[in-house]
Amino acid sequence: MALSCKVGAYNRVLDKLMELNLSKRNIFLLFGPIDILVQFRNLKGIDEFIKKWFNPVRMIATDESMIEKTLSLIVISEGPSFVEEPYAFIFLNTQPRNLEKVQQALLKLPHVLSADTVFGPYDVISAVKAKDAADLQRFISQIQRDIPGIQGCMTAIVASLY
Numbered sequence: 001m002a003l004s005c006k007v008g009a010y011n012r013v014l015d016k017l018m019e020l021n022l023s024k025r026n027i028f029l030l031f032g033p034i035d036i037l038v039q040f041r042n043l044k045g046i047d048e049f050i051k052k053w054f055n056p057v058r059m060i061a062t063d064e065s066m067i068e069k070t071l072s073l074i075v076i077s078e079g080p081s082f083v084e085e086p087y088a089f090i091f092l093n094t095q096p097r098n099l100e101k102v103q104q105a106l107l108k109l110p111h112v113l114s115a116d117t118v119f120g121p122y123d124v125i126s127a128v129k130a131k132d133a134a135d136l137q138r139f140i141s142q143i144q145r146d147i148p149g150i151q152g153c154m155t156a157i158v159a160s161l162y
Contacts, residue, residue: 098149
């Protein structure tokens with residue numbers, strides 16, 4: 001689930017997410033058009049997600065409108081779990097016929113920690129590691145050049161939670 005917060009509210013939103021007993025390792029503060037990315041694993045179905053997570057998250061401080069937008073991304077094919085803190089998340093759009101090929105090609109690259117295919121405005125979300133911004137830029141250029149079927153990408157760098 002991707003969250004866009006009211007300006008200056010992301011720390012309070014993070015606090016509220018922690019009150020919902022979410023693990024810090026599943027919450028990512030991002031620099032980009034998405035402020036917070038929350039990863040939910042091991043769900044038994046959409047009903048569990050809606051009842052246990054979606055409804056409580058969207059109701060966080062509604063009187064103050066701390067969350068301006070939510071975006072639910074439903075995983076079609078989950079990549080490997082990762083323990084290493086990602087440097088960034090890359091949100092990719094692909095040609096539909098190449099969805100699995102793009103995911104598999106990404107998973108073979110050493111910078112890639114995980115790659116999930118999803119329903120939503122993006123087709124693949126990939127957690128990546130990089131030494132610095134220049135290393136990330138080289139990697140993004142590499143995948144755009146070397147992986148057929150990518151139509152576009154948006155990158156969000158991960159920040160420390162607090």
